[in-house]
Amino acid sequence: MAEITLLRHGQASFGQANYDQLSELGHQQAFWLGQHLRGLGQSYDRIVIGSMVRHRETAQGLIEGLEAKVPFEVHAGLNEYDFQGLLVPLKAQFPTEWQDTGHAKRDYYHNMKLALGYWMSGEIADDGNDSWQSFCERIQQGFEFSYKTDAKRTLVVSSGGPISVILGQIWGLDHPRTCNLTLQIKNSSTSKLLYNRKDFTVDSFNDVSHLLSADKQDAITFS
Incomplete structure (x- = not known):
């Protein structure tokens, strides 16, 4: 084992x-x-x-x-994937879902979860690579x-x-x-x-x- x-x-x-x-x-x-x-x-x-x-x-x-x-x-x-390579297209393609409340970590996790979901479904094509x-x-x-x-x-x-x-x-x-x-x-x-x-x-x-x-x-x- x-x-x-x-x-x-x-x-x-x-x-x-x-x-x-x-x-x-x-x-x-x-x-x-x-x-x-x-x-x-x-x-x-x-x-x-x-x-x-x-x-x-x-x-x-x-x-x-x-x-x-x-x-x-x-x-x-x-x-790891390029997280900025996912966040940038998220903001561009889905601007109404982008969160920017001034709480950096909270906003990051909200946006990252959305970006990962769209990447997994193919709606965000790639992370740049x-x-x-x-x-x-x-x-x-x-x-x-x-x-x-x-x-x-x-x-x-x-x-x-x-x-x-x-x-x-x-x-x-x-x-x-x-x-x-x-x-x-x-x-x-x-x-x-x-x-x-x-x-x-x-x-x-x-x-x-x-x-x-x-x-x-x-x-x-x-x-």
């Missing part, structure tokens, strides 16, 4: 010019996770990451906390690269979109439920899969045990 652990990156730089880098808190989340896993005696045979900066920084922070030496293998198929279908196909390629191996314990560092696609396929979810799943996945959370070389079982989902002590609960974030 093999274990594949899906890790969403730590908090990125929401609202900054360059989103694709961890915030100070995001670095801390990754390090705390590594420390937590070291305390549990966890180790990995492989670490596979997307090619985004926030994926690599998360993996580096985790490895530092884990006090381990495991080289990273990179597969760009595990990269991928249609919904081609996005799912490349995620599957990245996932297969991660699990089609003899490794017993593999860590996959990616983003909320790819992780929700992987889980959605295992659970047989339709598009609306996959969309909802995407927006639930917390920063630095892990979801563990068990793989018997034929089928997958979801052993845990959206686990943030490393942030559940009284002094860290304010560090639980979604964006």
